[in-house]
Amino acid sequence: MTKMSKIVRTIASIAFPFAMIYGLYVIAHGHLTPGGGFQGGAIAASACAMILVAFGSKWTLDKIKEKRLSVFESLGGIGFIAIALLGLVFGAAFFNNFLTGSNFLFGTIPATGSGLADINTGGVLPLMNFAVGLKVIVGLFVIVLVMAYAATSFKEDKK
Amino acid sequence: MNVPDYTIALVVAIPLLGAFLTPLVGRINDKLRNIFVILVLTLNAFLVFLLASDVLTTGIKTYVFGAQDISYPIVRILFEVDAMSIFMAIISSILVTVAVIYSWSFMKENTGLDKYYTLILLLTAGMLGMVLTGDMFNFFVFLEITSIASCALIAFWTHKGESVEAGFKYIVISAMGALFVLFAIALLYGQYNALNIALLSSVIQYTFLDKIALVLLIVALAMKAGIVPMHMWLPDSYGSAPSSISIILVSATLASLYGVFRVIFTLYGNVLSKIANFGIPVNVLIGWLIVALAVISILIGVFMALIQSDFKRLIAYGAVAELGYMFLGIGTGIVALGTAYGKTALDGGIFHVINDALDVGLLFLVAGAIYYATKETSLDKLGGLARNMKYTTVFFIIGFLAVAGMPPLNGFASKLLIYESTFQLNPILAIVAILCSILLLAVFVKVFYSAFMGPQLPKFKDVKEVPKSMLFSMGIIACIIVIFGLFPEFIINNLVEPAANALIGYSEYISQVVVGGI
Numbered sequence: 001m002t003k004m005s006k007i008v009r010t011i012a013s014i015a016f017p018f019a020m021i022y023g024l025y026v027i028a029h030g031h032l033t034p035g036g037g038f039q040g041g042a043i044a045a046s047a048c049a050m051i052l053v054a055f056g057s058k059w060t061l062d063k064i065k066e067k068r069l070s071v072f073e074s075l076g077g078i079g080f081i082a083i084a085l086l087g088l089v090f091g092a093a094f095f096n097n098f099l100t101g102s103n104f105l106f107g108t109i110p111a112t113g114s115g116l117a118d119i120n121t122g123g124v125l126p127l128m129n130f131a132v133g134l135k136v137i138v139g140l141f142v143i144v145l146v147m148a149y150a151a152t153s154f155k156e157d158k159k
Numbered sequence: 160m161n162v163p164d165y166t167i168a169l170v171v172a173i174p175l176l177g178a179f180l181t182p183l184v185g186r187i188n189d190k191l192r193n194i195f196v197i198l199v200l201t202l203n204a205f206l207v208f209l210l211a212s213d214v215l216t217t218g219i220k221t222y223v224f225g226a227q228d229i230s231y232p233i234v235r236i237l238f239e240v241d242a243m244s245i246f247m248a249i250i251s252s253i254l255v256t257v258a259v260i261y262s263w264s265f266m267k268e269n270t271g272l273d274k275y276y277t278l279i280l281l282l283t284a285g286m287l288g289m290v291l292t293g294d295m296f297n298f299f300v301f302l303e304i305t306s307i308a309s310c311a312l313i314a315f316w317t318h319k320g321e322s323v324e325a326g327f328k329y330i331v332i333s334a335m336g337a338l339f340v341l342f343a344i345a346l347l348y349g350q351y352n353a354l355n356i357a358l359l360s361s362v363i364q365y366t367f368l369d370k371i372a373l374v375l376l377i378v379a380l381a382m383k384a385g386i387v388p389m390h391m392w393l394p395d396s397y398g399s400a401p402s403s404i405s406i407i408l409v410s411a412t413l414a415s416l417y418g419v420f421r422v423i424f425t426l427y428g429n430v431l432s433k434i435a436n437f438g439i440p441v442n443v444l445i446g447w448l449i450v451a452l453a454v455i456s457i458l459i460g461v462f463m464a465l466i467q468s469d470f471k472r473l474i475a476y477g478a479v480a481e482l483g484y485m486f487l488g489i490g491t492g493i494v495a496l497g498t499a500y501g502k503t504a505l506d507g508g509i510f511h512v513i514n515d516a517l518d519v520g521l522l523f524l525v526a527g528a529i530y531y532a533t534k535e536t537s538l539d540k541l542g543g544l545a546r547n548m549k550y551t552t553v554f555f556i557i558g559f560l561a562v563a564g565m566p567p568l569n570g571f572a573s574k575l576l577i578y579e580s581t582f583q584l585n586p587i588l589a590i591v592a593i594l595c596s597i598l599l600l601a602v603f604v605k606v607f608y609s610a611f612m613g614p615q616l617p618k619f620k621d622v623k624e625v626p627k628s629m630l631f632s633m634g635i636i637a638c639i640i641v642i643f644g645l646f647p648e649f650i651i652n653n654l655v656e657p658a659a660n661a662l663i664g665y666s667e668y669i670s671q672v673v674v675g676g677i
Contacts, residue, residue, distance in 0.1 A: 070182055077179030085172060092227040094168035095236075 003056035012054035019047035027133035031122035037129040041136025048141045057148035069142050076135025083124050083131065099123035162213045166206055167222040167238045170248070171288045173203050178280035185273035193263050196276045200259055200283065204252035207287075211245045215657055219671045221293065229672065233355045239293030241668060242657035246509070247290040247417045249654075250516045253639070254410040255283045257632045261524055262403040264626035265531055275315060282308040282407060289414045293672070295344045295426075296354045298418065302340060302383075306333035309411050313400040325395035332382060332392045339379035343372040356426055357672035360665060365430040365441075376422045377445075383415035386486060387456040390479050394463075397475035402527020405471065406520040409478065413516055416482070420489065420662060428665035432496065446493030449486050450584075454591055456483030461595045464602045470529065470536045473606060474522045477562060480599060481515040484508075487592060488577045491584050492659075500583040502659065507576025509662075510655045514561070514569045514643065521558035521636045525551055528625045528633065529610065538609045545611040547622040552611050554633045559607060561640050563600035569640050572647035 003009065023044025030036030052060045084095045091098030099107050100123030110121045119126075177199035185192040214220055223229050224236040240248075259279060266272060285308060288301035310333065314326025344354065346368045353359050363369060378389075385393035393412070397405045423431070423445060431442035460480025467473035488508020495501030528551045529544065530536050545552040557568065564574035574596060582589035624630070643650055661668070 067186075071186070074179045074182045078176065078183075081172060081176045081179065085176070087225070088165055088168065093223060093225055094165060094172060095225040097225065 003059060004054050009054045012050050016047055016051055019050065020044055023047060023137070024133075027129055028126070029117075029119065030129035030133075031125040032117040032119065037132025038136050040129075041133040042140060044133070044137045045140035045144070048137070049144045052141075052144060052148055057145065057152050060145065061149060064145075066142060066145060069138050069145075073135055073138040073142065076131050076133075076138065079131035079134070080128055083127050087124065097123040097125070099127075161217070162206075162209045164220060164222050166210050166213075167220060167240055167291060168224065170203060170206050170210065170291065171238075171284050173199060173206070174280045174284040174287065178277045178284065181277045181280060182273045185276070189272070192273065192276065196280065197256070197259050197263075199280065200252070200256045203283070203287075204256050207245070207248050207252045210240065211249055214240055214245045215242060215653065219661075219668065221671055233353065233358050233672065236297055237293045237355055237672065238291050239357065239668065239671060240291050242654075242661040243417070243420065243509075244290045244661075246513070246654060246658040247414060248287055250413060250513050251283065251286045251290065251410045253636075254406050254516060254520055255279065255286075257520070257524075257635055258403045258406045260635075261406075261527070261629050261632040262401075263628040265403050265527055265629055266401065269315075271315075275312070278308045278312050279404075279407065282312065282411065286411055286414045290417050293356050294354050295347065295356060295359065298356075299337065299340050299344055302415075302418070303337050305411050305414065306330070306337060306383075309333075309396075309404075309408055312404045313396045313408070315401055315404065316399070319399065321395070321399040325392070325399040328392045329396045332389075336379035336383050339375045343375040343379070346372040346375075355672060356421070357669045360426050360429050361669045361673045363427065363430055365427075365434050369427075369430075373422070373427055376426075377419060380415045380418040380422065381452070384412050384419060385479060385482055386452050387459050387479065387483070388452070390456070390459075393479060394472050394475040397478060397523070398469060398472040402471070402523050402530065405475075405523040405527075409516055409520055409523070412482075413512055416485065416512065423493065424662040425665045425668050429669075442496060443494050446490050446496075449490030449493065450588065453483045453486035453490055454588065456480065456486065457592065457595045458483075461598045461602070465598065468538050470526045470538055470541075470606065470610070471523070473538070473602065474519060474526060477522070477599060477602065478515070478519045480595060481511070481519060481562065484574065484577055484592065485511045485515060487581060487588065488573075491577075491581050491588070495580075495584060496663070500580040503576055504580035504584075505659045505662065506651060506655050507573050507580060509658050510576065510647070510651060511570075511573035513650075513654075514573045514640075517636055517640050517643070518558055518561040518568075518570055521554060521633060521640065522562060524629070524633045524636065525555045525558055528554075528629055531625050531629065532622045533619055538606060541610040541616075541619075542613045543611070543615040543619060544622065546615050547619065548611075548624050550624060550630050551633070554637050555607065555611065557637045557640055559600075559603035561644070563603055564596045565600065567644045569643035569647065572644060572651075 023040045026035040026040030026043055027037055087096035087098050088094045099105060101107060101109050106120055106122050106126050108118060108120045110118050181192060181196060184195045219239060219241045222238040226235055266275060282305060285301045285304035289298060289305060292298050292301060310326050310330040313329050314323050316322045347359055348354055350368060351359055351362050382389035397408060400408060432440055434441050436444060457480050460476050460483055464473050464476035467476060485508050488504045488511055492501050492505030492508060532548060535541055561568035561570040564570040578589045578592055581592060
């Protein structure tokens with residue numbers, strides 16, 4: 001994929017932080033609002049894909065190594081399973097929500113009834129959302145990146 | 160021997176954790192990664208064996224995810240392990256461990272092995288989850304994990320057009336099958352507000368929607384198991400995947416077969432025997448349907464195997480025929496539920512599950528060894544290999560005699576049980592089964608003659624015996640086959656009989672979860 005015109009690149013650069021922050025917001029508020037790790041991850045990955053389309057696959061591959069991305073993808077997966085296993089160590093069972101009610105990280109139990117949401121709730125749910133979010137951002141981005149790279153090399157082969 | 164309850168969760172969690180750690184370990188060193196994967200799977204197999212010894216002595220074990228106890232109403236994910244589940248788990252762990260040891264040399268020259276091993280571990284987690292879970296939706300999730308991982312592994316040799324085609328065929332079939340299963344689960348959930356198998360089984364009514372769900376579940380899972388009218392994907396996938404993957408795919412299809420058993424015997428076990436259509440109990444009708452499918456599978460599998468010239472496709476059709484034998488045993492067991500020969504048939508069918516996995520698995524490994532040594536799978540171009548590959552020849556002889564059901568190997572033990580029980584149901588069934596078994600022997604004698612016997616071909620003059628890791632893994636399976644063949648009584652009493660009892664005894668399965676039973 002070759003890079004697009006300067007107008008597109010500039011607009012993409014301006015829009016990128018907003019799209020990225022929105023994606024991260026959806027991940028971080030996954031236990032409070034609709035959405036979560038996967039949905040937010042998909043939004044953030046689409047922001048990365050926008051950069052890829054605007055700047056071309058060659059430029060992106062110069063900046064980011066595909067192998068390094070797959071390490072982050074594994075870290076997301078490991079994080080998810082590790083939190084589940086910690087439930088076995090500190091709590092009662094595999095996948096146990098051992099943080100809730102502990103007054104530690106995300107440990108508050110929310111008040112019942114209508115009111116403003118408290119982000120410091122949910123126990124291990126937000127942490128699992130972060131892990132899934134990391135995995136989805138990197139995973140989807142790698143897929144798009146590899147496809148763009150394959151399309152480029154296919155075109156060059158044809159020439 | 161008693162093990163803590165959380166072993167059940169660890170059996171699925173360890174391969175999953177290993178899968179995500181593999182790419183990181185692979186960045187350090189390739190050899191380290193291979194050792195790591197073998198260690199993870201051996202540890203897991205060890206845990207499965209510990210769990211098996213516990214379940215077989217003390218009975219059904221349950222494990223609730225995320226909490227200490229089952230809270231009522233049941234909303235939590237629940238793993239329920241009985242003798243049948245653990246029987247399937249043992250098969251999966253043996254085959255996967257052997258396949259990974261085999262891959263050490265077999266896949267050495269390939270790139271992208273990090274992904275290969277990651278996918279194998281994911282597939283293991285999926286298969287073990289499928290057989291251990293006690294929750295319908297959970298079953299669907301693990302079914303999807305298994306399908307996606309196996310699809311990628313079937314198409315692993317992307318430079319071959321056939322592999323990509325087979326992978327595509329497989330993903331289309333599995334996506335369709337998985338959607339059928341999901342729809343059926345939705346129908347059940349909509350009526351009974353439950354996803355737990357034991358709970359559903361205790362309240363199921365056999366309404367019109369339940370009938371649709373039953374048909375969808377059986378069709379989709381039988382399609383994934385490769386029973387004849389829906390077997391078209393199986394020879395392609397088995398034939399064009401790397402051999403080390405073919406053997407894992409054998410156990411993945413058997414996990415779907417387990418799904419069929421679970422649906423018929425446990426989920427609908429409560430109602431099928433009590434309701435009659437046209438004056439015949441429904442389970443007898445379903446049993447005859449399964450017997451009919453089984454006979455067609457045996458016939459088509461054997462006749463298609465006769466005309467194949469590609470080694471691996473031939474074995475794949477042999478595997479279709481073997482699936483038919485399993486279904487024949489199980490079907491006869493359902494038709495004659497409660498009689499002595501029905502029990503024998505069920506034993507034979509279940510015993511044949513593990514025998515088929517080992518025999519067909521060994522043949523696939525031999526086919527892979529020949530491919531590794533000669534880069535050739537077409538039987539027309541092979542010949543005289545026994546001169547250069549002594550051990551592989553011995554393993555092939557053990558494998559094909561076992562598949563054809565020759566004494567004293569394990570295939571004979573289970574096929575004899577199937578013959579003698581189907582003979583009491585209907586002599587024609589037993590005659591077809593025996594004749595096809597003889598034909599299968601003829602097919603493999605042909606293969607043996609054309610690949611291993613005859614004069615030495617000039618182009619195979621420098622062929623060497625395959626590396627030690629491949630011989631070792633073939634040796635493990637060959638040893639198990641011989642041991643099973645020599646002491647079938649021991650295996651039947653300690654492993655197969657409890658599994659058959661677990662299938663029939665659905666009320667015990669229910670009473671573990673639902674207070675008061677039914």
